[in-house]
Amino acid sequence: MTAFSSEPIIQLENTDIYQNGNKLVLADVNFVINKGDFVFLIGRTGSGKSSLLKTLYADLWLESGTGTVVGYQLQKLKQADVPFLRRKIGIVFQDFQLFFDRTVEENLEFVLRATGWTDKATIKNRISEVLMQVGLGTLQKKMPHQLSGGEQQRVVIARAMLNEPQILLADEPTGNLDPEVGEQIMQVFQSINTAGTAILMATHNYDFLKKYPARVLKCEAGSVSEV
Numbered sequence: 001m002t003a004f005s006s007e008p009i010i011q012l013e014n015t016d017i018y019q020n021g022n023k024l025v026l027a028d029v030n031f032v033i034n035k036g037d038f039v040f041l042i043g044r045t046g047s048g049k050s051s052l053l054k055t056l057y058a059d060l061w062l063e064s065g066t067g068t069v070v071g072y073q074l075q076k077l078k079q080a081d082v083p084f085l086r087r088k089i090g091i092v093f094q095d096f097q098l099f100f101d102r103t104v105e106e107n108l109e110f111v112l113r114a115t116g117w118t119d120k121a122t123i124k125n126r127i128s129e130v131l132m133q134v135g136l137g138t139l140q141k142k143m144p145h146q147l148s149g150g151e152q153q154r155v156v157i158a159r160a161m162l163n164e165p166q167i168l169l170a171d172e173p174t175g176n177l178d179p180e181v182g183e184q185i186m187q188v189f190q191s192i193n194t195a196g197t198a199i200l201m202a203t204h205n206y207d208f209l210k211k212y213p214a215r216v217l218k219c220e221a222g223s224v225s226e227v
């Protein structure tokens, strides 16, 4: 193992997480996620899972303590840094929907162009690669409404992988899917993780915890602990 492989991708120390700048949701949060880790984030509704994830991608500002995410120090972060931080993490969230008036390919191309890609052939290749990675090799020309819920979620995962993130943050990525389809999505995350990308996944699905043993962080009573 090289020294680099144990380099933290996420490190929170004595971090307090607030909503609206004044509602303390989680106090004194401390954990590290290293390259290639798979970590489940569990806890009841309202326990702070989404608030924690939002802090990591700078949708909520870090107000106290220190946090490092893909090399950025959250306590020193400026608004102008946010897009660059987000380029290095992949986000799979309910509120990051696909554009329904664009094909799968156009949805993915939009993100690549917005993040500085210009060469048509390189863009085409990268889109093919990420769609293969999520098991959707042939759906480039489809509109999102022509896809099943599970297929749409795969496109969202493919989109999150476009810029080769060091970590994927996923908030209930199987929440709206049938159990069988949710299981397939879980397997997509597993294969992405095996290929080297760390995953932090909030879930209510305790079957996954049994079936896919991994680290578990639990939000409970205003704090986060490793289970």
Ligand SMILES: Nc1ncnc2c1ncn2[C@@H]1O[C@H](COP(=O)(O)OP(=O)(O)OP(=O)(O)O)[C@@H](O)[C@H]1O
Pocket: 019, 020, 023, 025, 043, 044, 045, 046, 047, 048, 049, 050, 051, 052, 219
């Ligand atoms: N925009 C907001 N403004 C104020 N308070 C909020 C806001 N969003 C969430 N909260 C509050 O922060 C706390 C944590 O909510 P959060 O959404 O992080 O929990 P969660 O564990 O992700 O829940 P769920 O499993 O339902 O998604 C709750 O008390 C919630 O009411």
